[in-house]
Amino acid sequence: MRQEKRELIDKVAARRAKVGVVGLGYVGLPLSMAFGEAGFSVLGLDIDARKVESIGRGECYFRHLDGAPLSRLVESGRLEASLDFSRAAQLDCVVICVPTPLTRQREPDMRFIVETAQALAPHVRRDQLFVLESTTWPGTTEEVVKPILESGGLRAGVDFHLAFSPEREDPGSHASTAVPKVVGGLSPDCLEIACALYASVVPRVVPVSSTRAAEMTKLLENIFRAVNIALVNELKMLCERMSIDVWEIVAAAATKGFGFMPFEPGPGLGGHCIPIDPFYLTWKAREFEMQTRFIELAGEINAQMPRYVVQRTQDALNARSQSLKGAQILVLGVAYKRDVDDLRESPALKVIELLTEAGARVRYHDPLVPQIGALRRHQLDMASVPLDDDALSSADAVMILTDHSDVDYARVVRQARLVIDTRNATHGLGGGDRVVKA
Numbered sequence: 434m435r436q437e438k439r440e441l442i443d444k445v446a447a448r449r450a451k452v453g454v455v456g457l458g459y460v461g462l463p464l465s466m467a468f469g470e471a472g473f474s475v476l477g478l479d480i481d482a483r484k485v486e487s488i489g490r491g492e493c494y495f496r497h498l499d500g501a502p503l504s505r506l507v508e509s510g511r512l513e514a515s516l517d518f519s520r521a522a523q524l525d526c527v528v529i530c531v532p533t534p535l536t537r538q539r540e541p542d543m544r545f546i547v548e549t550a551q552a553l554a555p556h557v558r559r560d561q562l563f564v565l566e567s568t569t570w571p572g573t574t575e576e577v578v579k580p581i582l583e584s585g586g587l588r589a590g591v592d593f594h595l596a597f598s599p600e601r602e603d604p605g606s607h608a609s610t611a612v613p614k615v616v617g618g619l620s621p622d623c624l625e626i627a628c629a630l631y632a633s634v635v636p637r638v639v640p641v642s643s644t645r646a647a648e649m650t651k652l653l654e655n656i657f658r659a660v661n662i663a664l665v666n667e668l669k670m671l672c673e674r675m676s677i678d679v680w681e682i683v684a685a686a687a688t689k690g691f692g693f694m695p696f697e698p699g700p701g702l703g704g705h706c707i708p709i710d711p712f713y714l715t716w717k718a719r720e721f722e723m724q725t726r727f728i729e730l731a732g733e734i735n736a737q738m739p740r741y742v743v744q745r746t747q748d749a750l751n752a753r754s755q756s757l758k759g760a761q762i763l764v765l766g767v768a769y770k771r772d773v774d775d776l777r778e779s780p781a782l783k784v785i786e787l788l789t790e791a792g793a794r795v796r797y798h799d800p801l802v803p804q805i806g807a808l809r810r811h812q813l814d815m816a817s818v819p820l821d822d823d824a825l826s827s828a829d830a831v832m833i834l835t836d837h838s839d840v841d842y843a844r845v846v847r848q849a850r851l852v853i854d855t856r857n858a859t860h861g862l863g864g865g866d867r868v869v870k871a
């Protein structure tokens with residue numbers, strides 16, 4: 434093992450190792466590009482033929498990503514994509530970035546990890562490295578992935594290497610390659626090889642004692658966010674009753690510079706991580722007869738925010754002798770966060786449903802989301818309208834749900850009859866009582 438381990442590390446250092454990325458989504462595609470840009474030959478594997486074909490044409494399917502490096506990499510032959518999992522046998526390192534959603538019963542849905550491991554298992558060969566990156570409950574790499582990959586007879590930590598390294602991508606802001614990477618291995622050798630691989634694409638690798646420790650680290654990071662966002666959302670509701678601007682308070686508190694970290698209130702939690710990942714731990718904790726009360730409470734508060742902002746809209750219309758029923762509402766921004774095109778778990782979808790149920794006529798504008806189709810939990814079919822004079826002045830209320838940079842908020846404040854601002858996007862733009870922070 435020692436000799437083979439050295440050879441693999443040397444291959445990685447010389448960029449002769451062939452790297453595979455399974456799951457070419459929000460995490461896997463930028464990671465494939467990062468490995469390609471670092472000089473590796475990269476094979477992306479996915480079950481989605483449209484993604485594979487798009488990469489084949491050198492075309493990027495995410496609006497928030499710069500497509501130029503992708504086409505360069507494909508053209509130079511450094512990056513290719515395939516549906517054929519038997520090609521995994523040619524790979525030295527395989528990184529798995531498949532989805533980890535919740536089931537309808539809000540329990541971890543391990544289907545994608547299990548199916549991926551099953552598809553890879555027949556092609557596992559000696560001295561390969563497998564790394565799971567999908568966010569998941571502590572123990573997944575050892576309890577779920579390891580036995581499946583070992584089903585062909587080779588043993589993890591002995592014949593091949595296995596590690597876990599959580600993705601810390603912050604879509605629309607930090608490039609994942611600028612963030613240190615936590616890595617946990619099944620054995621010291623597994624850890625060393627996985628660290629060598631990631632050291633080629635990130636500025637700093639943080640080794641931890643086990644795959645479980647690495648899995649738990651990611652959950653702590655996301656739970657920390659979920660709990661702090663819930664705290665500030667609860668304070669927002671209290672501040673509103675007390676006629677205090679919560680954004681002013683957060684900004685003032687942030688000047689302390691230590692012992693405080695600002696979190697922004699909003700219309701609810703969105704994205705594939707923060708609303709979902711904490712419940713992976715809640716589920717696992719039951720095995721240890723523990724209840725994760727902070728997580729449950731944060732979930733409760735954050736889940737009520739879409740209803741809260743709709744209620745505030747109704748109250749603001751009421752104050753102008755208008756009803757929500759029949760009102761024309763223009764929603765500004767439907768992606769779950771600023772400057773991304775990702776709709777997953779976006780609170781805007783819930784807000785639109787609640788508005789529609791209440792009888793409002795809803796339109797939306799989002800420069801990054803031209804269309805909303807049916808999603809897991811929402812059956813919407815809408816297209817973005819242009820943000821022109823007519824859209825702004827004909828709306829009884831304009832609700833800012835996502836504060837994309839590419840929107841002229843001064844114009845929104847000038848032209849809209851009523852603005853419900855859930856993101857403080859109109860800060861400093863005036864508007865008097867036509868602007869309601871919610």
Ligand SMILES: NC(=O)c1ccc[n+]([C@@H]2O[C@H](COP(=O)([O-])OP(=O)(O)OC[C@H]3O[C@@H](n4cnc5c(N)ncnc54)[C@H](O)[C@@H]3O)[C@@H](O)[C@H]2O)c1
Nearest residue numbers: 456457458459460479480481530531533548549567568600
């Ligand atoms: N999106 C983020 O910002 C982010 C950040 C940190 C961590 N994560 C975690 O990373 C993981 C991946 O998330 P994502 O946002 O990239 O998901 P995604 O849905 O954008 O992409 C997943 C990809 O996996 C593919 N896939 C599904 N089943 C497959 C299979 N059996 N074999 C091969 N490919 C398969 C899908 O076709 C898709 O292309 C999740 O665990 C998520 O929690 C995501």
